[in-house]
Amino acid sequence: MMGKTRGPGTRASAVLAAAALVITGCSSSNGGQGTTNGAPDVTLVAYTGQSSDYQVNFNPYSSNIGGIGTIFEPLFYFNMLRAAPPEPRLATAYSWNSDGTQLSVTLREGVKWSDGQPFTARDVLFTLDMLSRHKEMNGIGYDGEATAPDDTHVVITFDRPSFVFGPQVLGRVYIVPEHKWKSVADPATDTVAGPVGTGPYTLAEFKPQAFTYAANPAYWGGAPAVKKVRFLALSGNQSGEQALRAGQIDWQSAPIPDVKNVEKNYPGYKALITPLNQMVLTTCSNPALGCTGPQTDPAVRHAIYYALNRTQINSLAFEGTSSEISPGFGLLGRDTAVISGALRDRIAPMRPDLAKAQQALQDAGYSKGSDGFYAKGGKPLSLTVKTVAGWADYITALSTMSQQLKEAGIRLTVEQLSWNEWTAQRQSGRFQLIMDSLNQGPAPDPYYLYSYFFGTAGTAKVGDKAGTNWSRFSDPKADEALDALTRLDPKDTAARQKYFDTIQVEAEQAMPYIPVLTQGTVTEYHDAKFTGWPTEADPYAMPAVWQAPDNAEVLKRLRPTGK
Amino acid sequence: MRYYLRKVAFYLVALWAALTLNFLIPRMMPGDPVDILLAKLQQRGGSVDPATRRAYELLLGTDTHESLLHQYLGYLGNIAQGRLGVSVSDFPAPVSSVIATSLPWTVALVGLATLLSVLLGTGLGVLVGWRRGSWLDSLVPATTVLSAVPYFWLALILVAVFGSALGWFPLLGGYDVTLTPGVNGPFLGSAVYHGVLPAITIVVSSAGSWLLGTRNMMVSTLAEDYVLTAWAKGLRKRRIMVWYAARNAVLPTVAGFAISLGFVVAGSVVTEQVFAYPGIGSKLLQAVQGNDYALMQGIFLVITVAVLGANLLVDLLYGLVDPRVRT
Numbered sequence: 103m104m105g106k107t108r109g110p111g112t113r114a115s116a117v118l119a120a121a122a123l124v125i126t127g128c129s130s131s132n133g134g135q136g137t138t139n140g141a142p143d144v145t146l147v148a149y150t151g152q153s154s155d156y157q158v159n160f161n162p163y164s165s166n167i168g169g170i171g172t173i174f175e176p177l178f179y180f181n182m183l184r185a186a187p188p189e190p191r192l193a194t195a196y197s198w199n200s201d202g203t204q205l206s207v208t209l210r211e212g213v214k215w216s217d218g219q220p221f222t223a224r225d226v227l228f229t230l231d232m233l234s235r236h237k238e239m240n241g242i243g244y245d246g247e248a249t250a251p252d253d254t255h256v257v258i259t260f261d262r263p264s265f266v267f268g269p270q271v272l273g274r275v276y277i278v279p280e281h282k283w284k285s286v287a288d289p290a291t292d293t294v295a296g297p298v299g300t301g302p303y304t305l306a307e308f309k310p311q312a313f314t315y316a317a318n319p320a321y322w323g324g325a326p327a328v329k330k331v332r333f334l335a336l337s338g339n340q341s342g343e344q345a346l347r348a349g350q351i352d353w354q355s356a357p358i359p360d361v362k363n364v365e366k367n368y369p370g371y372k373a374l375i376t377p378l379n380q381m382v383l384t385t386c387s388n389p390a391l392g393c394t395g396p397q398t399d400p401a402v403r404h405a406i407y408y409a410l411n412r413t414q415i416n417s418l419a420f421e422g423t424s425s426e427i428s429p430g431f432g433l434l435g436r437d438t439a440v441i442s443g444a445l446r447d448r449i450a451p452m453r454p455d456l457a458k459a460q461q462a463l464q465d466a467g468y469s470k471g472s473d474g475f476y477a478k479g480g481k482p483l484s485l486t487v488k489t490v491a492g493w494a495d496y497i498t499a500l501s502t503m504s505q506q507l508k509e510a511g512i513r514l515t516v517e518q519l520s521w522n523e524w525t526a527q528r529q530s531g532r533f534q535l536i537m538d539s540l541n542q543g544p545a546p547d548p549y550y551l552y553s554y555f556f557g558t559a560g561t562a563k564v565g566d567k568a569g570t571n572w573s574r575f576s577d578p579k580a581d582e583a584l585d586a587l588t589r590l591d592p593k594d595t596a597a598r599q600k601y602f603d604t605i606q607v608e609a610e611q612a613m614p615y616i617p618v619l620t621q622g623t624v625t626e627y628h629d630a631k632f633t634g635w636p637t638e639a640d641p642y643a644m645p646a647v648w649q650a651p652d653n654a655e656v657l658k659r660l661r662p663t664g665k
Numbered sequence: 666m667r668y669y670l671r672k673v674a675f676y677l678v679a680l681w682a683a684l685t686l687n688f689l690i691p692r693m694m695p696g697d698p699v700d701i702l703l704a705k706l707q708q709r710g711g712s713v714d715p716a717t718r719r720a721y722e723l724l725l726g727t728d729t730h731e732s733l734l735h736q737y738l739g740y741l742g743n744i745a746q747g748r749l750g751v752s753v754s755d756f757p758a759p760v761s762s763v764i765a766t767s768l769p770w771t772v773a774l775v776g777l778a779t780l781l782s783v784l785l786g787t788g789l790g791v792l793v794g795w796r797r798g799s800w801l802d803s804l805v806p807a808t809t810v811l812s813a814v815p816y817f818w819l820a821l822i823l824v825a826v827f828g829s830a831l832g833w834f835p836l837l838g839g840y841d842v843t844l845t846p847g848v849n850g851p852f853l854g855s856a857v858y859h860g861v862l863p864a865i866t867i868v869v870s871s872a873g874s875w876l877l878g879t880r881n882m883m884v885s886t887l888a889e890d891y892v893l894t895a896w897a898k899g900l901r902k903r904r905i906m907v908w909y910a911a912r913n914a915v916l917p918t919v920a921g922f923a924i925s926l927g928f929v930v931a932g933s934v935v936t937e938q939v940f941a942y943p944g945i946g947s948k949l950l951q952a953v954q955g956n957d958y959a960l961m962q963g964i965f966l967v968i969t970v971a972v973l974g975a976n977l978l979v980d981l982l983y984g985l986v987d988p989r990v991r992t
Contacts, residue, residue, distance in 0.1 A: 243716025
């Protein structure tokens with residue numbers, strides 16, 4: 103629900119907001135504004151969208167409140183926004199053997215845990231072994247075997263080529279201190295109320311309404327300039343917007359009304375729009391796995407693809423915060439080099455092409471009835487799309503699409519469900535169309551999206567639960583290409599491109615996911631109080647406040663302006 | 666004595682029925698907690714690997730295929746021992762501790778506000794009924810309008826005016842988070858300060874119905890013969906108003922108050938949303954959205970016990986106040 107719900111907006115005038123700023127400025131919770139050693143000691147207040155009290159849990163393998171990246175660090179940081187090698191954190195270098203079964207990692211020297219103990223290869227081994235022993239903590243599916251030839255080297259052996267698994271181990275395993283954790287009876291359910299990590303921050307205090315990080319003075323990369331960071335618990339996006347208006351929070355990622363004029367409406371604040379998740383109409387596409395309905399015909403999917411007016415959807419439903427999408431699902435901007443030349447459209451057309459839509463339908467044997475809608479064999483071309491009640495932007499987008507498709511002779515009915523119901527139906531395939539978005543994997547590499555959403559391994563028969571491939575798409579050519587990619591070093595871009603081409607062409611031709619737009623995540627930040635935020639030109643980390651470990655990367659680079 | 670035994674037995678049966686429904690209803694909801702957690706993760710840009718699902722299923726223990734009867738017996742056994750299970754949405758916190766941190770806020774805020782509302786509404790109702798036909802009668806339509814306005818709307822307006830525009834009260838939260846919760850002056854002061862505006866919205870929106878009810882009862886009681894007799898005896902006005910008329914007029918209010926006391930726990934969802942107030946209402950919402958059966962059951966249990974307990978108490982007290990019900 104995060105980042106989607108938009109409550110009834112309270113649009114007070116700019117004057118009111120300014121007045122509130124002045125008043126709350128005197129009594130707000132921004133804490134010590136005093137200076138020490140001439141440097142401003144300002145608390146950064148962040149709001150992640152937490153909709154009720156916090157319960158203490160800083161275990162990086164079960165927490166949904168914090169600790170990842172800020173307290174516990176990974177070996178490398180993978181920036182999902184930039185096609186670049188990962189940045190070294192607790193490790194400084196890694197290399198694969200030629201067949202991808204052995205990963206050698208060189209660790210950083212001179213790192214200390216926040217209790218003063220030295221960090222060594224033993225901690226890395228302990229963490230990896232813990233994941234092997236506790237299946238319930240092993241969310242990344244680690245199945246290697248690790249050894250440490252000395253204190254700064256770790257070698258991980260896999261029983262099959264595991265190139266694509268590298269980012270999980272290198273970027274998603276958060277190293278914990280052996281000397282603290284070895285005595286923990288059940289590390290899976292321990293709440294780690296007094297966390298000891300290597301990260302730039304330590305836990306200063308925890309309250310159900312807020313918890314506060316303090317800069318780690320002994321951090322190996324130098325103590326961060328923002329000395330205190332507080333995460334608040336409010337009641338959702340509506341309250342987040344109020345707090346932003348009153349200047350009580352400095353950083354949040356949620357849609358706000360009139361995002362184009364954020365600098366005018368919220369003096370001192372700026373907004374950044376980050377395109378990452380790709381919005382689609384997921385179709386239950388595969389009759390062989392039990393899908394029924396007109397959308398099982400690729401011609402119908404193509405007709406919808408051509409009939410959409412993406413520019414209009416973007417302005418009516420998303421305030422212009424969305425952007426273009428490639429029908430091969432390479433992320434535009436980041437994956438430009440990977441996007442296949444064999445695609446018919448490198449970028450999905452932003453304007454509708456009704457002639458092409460009608461051609462596709464007529465070629466497939468549909469004919470237009472007197473009511474203006476197409477039909478085949480007496481069956482009208484009528485589809486139902488499911489979305490979640492309360493996702494205002496999606497609902498607006500779908501009503502817009504329903505008007506647009508009507509002009510192309512396709513009837514689209516929008517059905518709103520509760521989130522729980524929608525999630526269950528998406529999983530079991532009991533839908534014709536759903537509006538959804540495709541997420542990225544642990545590295546800036548389109549392979550992960552393809553393996554999640556196009557691989558036969560991620561799907562199931564209609565009625566059974568599919569893991570990620572909800573469209574029920576299953577194609578031997580795509581599976582072969584995915585399999586081949588697991589045996590190739592991601593650095594060998596030339597060899598990989600052939601397989602990426604295959605998958606992208608399949609994605610466009612079969613089109614189990616009808617591309618809509620790339621969704622922009624909107625982040626608002628207090629630019630007058632802190633500098634060093636990610637920008638469009640320099641997206642050094644995903645700027646969303648709830649994205650870990652990216653938020654720790656942002657916190658490390660921020661500096662108080664002293665205003 | 667038989668009256669009391671009968672009452673207690675009745676409430677025990679009601680409690681059992683409520684516990685059983687409490688067990689069944691959450692299980693009829695679509696989806697399971699693992700799906701919801703994964704969907705949340707995915708929406709936040711996290712990568713959802715097939716391995717992630719397996720790990721969550723193991724972690725939350727939701728892959729058990731126990732029969733419903735087996736689960737039901739286990740549930741009753743656990744409740745009898747006071748064990749409410751582990752919350753999935755606040756994993757791995759036990760449900761009892763989740764409820765323990767949020768319940769006091771709700772009870773203090775909504776409980777006090779309800780009490781204030783009843784006292785204010787009934788007091789005014791007695792006065793308006795006593796002085797019927799005077800200018801005080803205009804209080805009835807005025808307060809009824811306030812009750813008729815949707816609560817969330819009234820609350821949002823009060824926040825916009827007194828919180829945002831005038832800045833008299835804090836916008837959000839239950840206390841200033843820089844203070845240390847506990848029994849200390851600054852914290853308690855801050856908690857009271859943060860509670861004033863939410864409490865005012867509850868009182869303003871609910872006092873009207875109490876006023877209307879009491880005023881109407883008051884008017885009909887004043888027409889009774891025993892009130893006329895009291896006048897004839899030459900008693901003081903005040904004595905007639907309080908001891909002859911009001912005492913009989915507020916009987917329905919007492920019963921109504923008991924029921925609303927029970928709903929104090931449940932009736933705070935909207936208040937807590939608008940004011941970002943810590944409490945059981947926002948936890949209930951979180952539990953429902955996250956298919957967190959254990960937390961839902963725990964909160965429903967608290968609500969059920971509160972409603973039944975309040976009713977039992979009033980039933981017993983009513984026996985004392987009004988001798989007619991005992992026979």
